[in-house]
Amino acid sequence: MEADEAVETIQHEMTVFARRARASAGRMHPELSLVSYTLLGHLEERGGCRATDLAAHYALDKSTVSRQVAALERARLVERRLDPDDHRVQVLHLTEAGRRILAQVTDSRRAAFRERLEDWPAEDLRRFAGYLVRYNAWAPPDDEA
Template identity: 70%
Template sequence: MSGAEEALDTIQHELTAFARRARATAARMHPELSLVSYTILAHLEDQQGCRATDLAAYYLLDKSTVSRQVAALEQAGLLERRRDPADHRVHVLHLAPRGVELLASARTRRRDTFQERLADWAPEDLARFAAYLVRYNESAATHP
């Protein structure tokens, strides 16, 4: 096995472990917000609202899956549907005030957790790690 193949195997293994750990610790970081709920709310915040079909396309999910998630978030008072001013047939999802608060609280807890985990990293190591994550995610977005 070449060095590149070994590195790719290590990357695959470590990203799988990272994803598993993220799902397992999401509830501990904020008991009211699953990892899926957090990502949907964060996306709505970043986009300043979007349609459920946009969420399905962005996350490569079936519309029914997104519909169930959105319904649960709406029932919990974390998001709300508003009519699109340009097309009144379309509903746009936005964070409700409670969703804004919960997302901010979860974000603070997540930041604190990362700060604890990475406390002994040198600033230049953190900067490189952040840059590599950005680079990886940009590449993943253009090569699904």
């Protein structure tokens, strides 16, 4: 395979993947959309942050995040704590239920990935993981993420 051809293949396969991902994620976990899952994961990693940070980090409009967070709060997966120093700010935290659901969905996603990748040699897994990190780390001129 030529390098140019490889680029085209990458383009094609990434496109295929992108088209499939949301729908299949939704089918796997009707209880937690890909976006909600991502936001919950971010909260877990950071141990709480502001809606604005989520919006900036994921290139979503603040209104979008506002509604997502409202839904997550209704579902009792996150809670908001008013920042005592700046009353405009609501710091978002996972609830116990949120942590539980997140862990559960993460497990089930992990199981799906494991199954999908179970026949791969360890060396290929490592390389593939590395390539993906490198691919995603690329910062576009006008950042997209």
